[in-house]
Amino acid sequence: MDLLLAHGYFLYDDPHELQVMKPYPPLGILYISSYLKSRGFDIGVFDSTFKSLSDFEATLDREKPSMVGIYVNMMTKRNALNMIQLCKSRNIYVILGGPDPPYYAQEYLDYGADIVVKGEGELTLEELIPHLTQHGLTQLENIQGIVWRDDMGNTVTNFPRPQIQDLSAHPWPDREAIDIPEYMRIWKENHGASSVSVIQARGCPYTCTWCSHSVFGNTHRRRNPADAADEVLWIKETYNPDMLWYADDVFTINFRWFFQYADELDKRGVRIPFECISRADRLNKKVISRLADMGCYRLWNGSESGSQQVLDAMKRKVKVADVQAKTHMLQEAGIEAGMFIMLGYHGETIKDIEDTVEHLKICNPDVFLTTVAYPIKGTPYYAEVEADVLRSGSWVDNADRDLTIAGRYSKRFYSFATRWMVNEVALNRANINGGVTRKRKLKMWANTKIGRLGMALTQQQRENQGNPVHTTGPISNVEVVG
Ligand code: B12
Ligand code: SF4
Numbered sequence: 001m002d003l004l005l006a007h008g009y010f011l012y013d014d015p016h017e018l019q020v021m022k023p024y025p026p027l028g029i030l031y032i033s034s035y036l037k038s039r040g041f042d043i044g045v046f047d048s049t050f051k052s053l054s055d056f057e058a059t060l061d062r063e064k065p066s067m068v069g070i071y072v073n074m075m076t077k078r079n080a081l082n083m084i085q086l087c088k089s090r091n092i093y094v095i096l097g098g099p100d101p102p103y104y105a106q107e108y109l110d111y112g113a114d115i116v117v118k119g120e121g122e123l124t125l126e127e128l129i130p131h132l133t134q135h136g137l138t139q140l141e142n143i144q145g146i147v148w149r150d151d152m153g154n155t156v157t158n159f160p161r162p163q164i165q166d167l168s169a170h171p172w173p174d175r176e177a178i179d180i181p182e183y184m185r186i187w188k189e190n191h192g193a194s195s196v197s198v199i200q201a202r203g204c205p206y207t208c209t210w211c212s213h214s215v216f217g218n219t220h221r222r223r224n225p226a227d228a229a230d231e232v233l234w235i236k237e238t239y240n241p242d243m244l245w246y247a248d249d250v251f252t253i254n255f256r257w258f259f260q261y262a263d264e265l266d267k268r269g270v271r272i273p274f275e276c277i278s279r280a281d282r283l284n285k286k287v288i289s290r291l292a293d294m295g296c297y298r299l300w301n302g303s304e305s306g307s308q309q310v311l312d313a314m315k316r317k318v319k320v321a322d323v324q325a326k327t328h329m330l331q332e333a334g335i336e337a338g339m340f341i342m343l344g345y346h347g348e349t350i351k352d353i354e355d356t357v358e359h360l361k362i363c364n365p366d367v368f369l370t371t372v373a374y375p376i377k378g379t380p381y382y383a384e385v386e387a388d389v390l391r392s393g394s395w396v397d398n399a400d401r402d403l404t405i406a407g408r409y410s411k412r413f414y415s416f417a418t419r420w421m422v423n424e425v426a427l428n429r430a431n432i433n434g435g436v437t438r439k440r441k442l443k444m445w446a447n448t449k450i451g452r453l454g455m456a457l458t459q460q461q462r463e464n465q466g467n468p469v470h471t472t473g474p475i476s477n478v479e480v481v482g
Contacts, residue, residue, distance in 0.1 A: 008079030306359020420451025
């Protein structure tokens with residue numbers, strides 16, 4: 001085997017993911033696998049999703065790869081660090097890729113990784129594998145897109161690698177290397193319908209300050225619509241899932257492409273219900289109606305805040321009123337409206353949170369998820385709050401999602417704010433849509449009061465203590481389903 005590709009998402013070890021139970025395979029390593037196989041390499045894939053760290057260890061001992069490539073994002077970092085150690089204790093070269101390593105290359109190299117790849121992995125690994133086989137970790141200076149250590153122990157960042165020009169010239173992700181039916185089974189068992197993911201474009205040119213662009217930069221490249229539709233036809237013929245999940249950052253970003261793609265699906269007679277993400281400004285009546293024809297049953301809109309001031313500070317480039325209008329338009333077309341809400345962004349006031357609650361009540365989404373803002377290294381948001389970023393413990397022990405910011409409201413404050421928001425919106429929804437018992441409504445009402453009271457008390461505590469350094473941190477995502 002030339003290379004074993006792996007990732008560190010262990011579903012059964014993650015209590016939060018076990019509650020959600022919506023696993024998708026890591027498309028990045030599957031793209032890399034199919035490309036490298038098409039170039040004649042012998043590639044293995046360790047899909048950690050349904051496995052454990054000891055399964056990984058056993059795979060290393062059985063397959064004895066000379067190189068292991070690991071996908072790392074901030075959520076899987078801790079597991080990836082353990083995997084690095086297991087590889088290094090067996091003298092295996094470790095190459096890292098994905099969104100987290102580029103801005104922490106030094107730290108990952110210190111931890112034992114041999115090479116960090118920035119950006120897309122396909123072309124870099126195609127060059128790196130034969131190089132490592134022939135020259136080991138020497139003479140790496142001409143390989144674009146990597147960070148490595150020279151003989152003197154200096155960290156060297158090579159020139160970036162140009163991005164893949166024609167995504168459709170590359171093979172589809174290597175789904176056959178992993179157990180897609182098991183993903184579908186888990187979905188069906190937990191949600192009544194099986195789902196398969198697909199991605200038709202890479203990168204997003206928008207500027208939301210907290211969003212990580214560490215892999216694709218600010219570029220946007222689309223696959224050709226016929227090739228994209230062929231893959232979906234193949235998915236239907238091979239797996240016949242009940243649903244699709246488009247992992248694209250903004251699925252309807254380019255209207256011309258979107259309508260051509262919809263036509264290509266029609267030509268092939270493919271209509272699989274799907275879920276996707278977009279933005280209010282990339283939706284209109286015609287797009288929404290076509291989405292509905294195509295089988296879109298839920299569209300997620302990164303709404304983030306009901307305060308225009310906060311949205312502008314985030315450089316989100318959307319208007320609150322537009323989000324409200326498009327949410328209603330989606331629902332009128334029979335598409336469920338999902339919303340992502342972010343609390344605790346830099347400069348957000350209580351009035352902004354109140355505006356967000358009002359905004360949610362006006363939108364009346366079918367489902368919304370909340371997150372407390374956290375700064376991801378490499379983003380403009382991180383740069384803005386960097387001086388106040390607090391890390392409890394060492395880099396090894398926590399990820400960017402655990403970072404806290406001095407001077408913010410406390411974690412408890414946001415926990416109460418979320419309680420208030422979720423129940424206030426649910427109560428409003430119950431009043432509009434009906435079908436909720438009086439007892440249940442009373443409970444929601446009580447929770448709105450507890451939430452608001454908690455906010456006031458935690459705020460008061462902060463003021464009584466002379467506004468000392470308080471920190472925010474992540475709270476679990478809350479889902480409200482109508
Ligand atoms: C779809 C998606 C999800 C989905 C499903 C995830 C899945 N398994 O498919 C859901 C909604 C569940 C999700 C959840 C979250 N996500 Co998400 N997600 C994405 C999204 C939009 C697409 C992922 C994808 O399929 N990309 C397509 C493939 C082709 O790209 P890729 O994976 O990056 O792979 C390429 C390179 O990275 C590289 N590469 C990859 N692996 C390797 C390995 C080696 C060895 C090498 C050399 C190279 C290499 O080559 C690949 C091909 O060119 C990305 C953004 C994006 N556009 O990538 C965010 C993204 C990965 N998510 C992100 C975040 C923050 C989250 C959450 C934490 C959000 C939250 N608040 O809860 C959760 C965490 C969930 C978890 N447990 O991991 C961040 C990660 C930031 C970071 N620094 O880690 C991203 C980058 C979004 C962003 N722009 O900020 N996510
Ligand atoms: S949050 Fe969405 S729209 Fe904004 S930059 Fe990121 S991917 Fe693009």
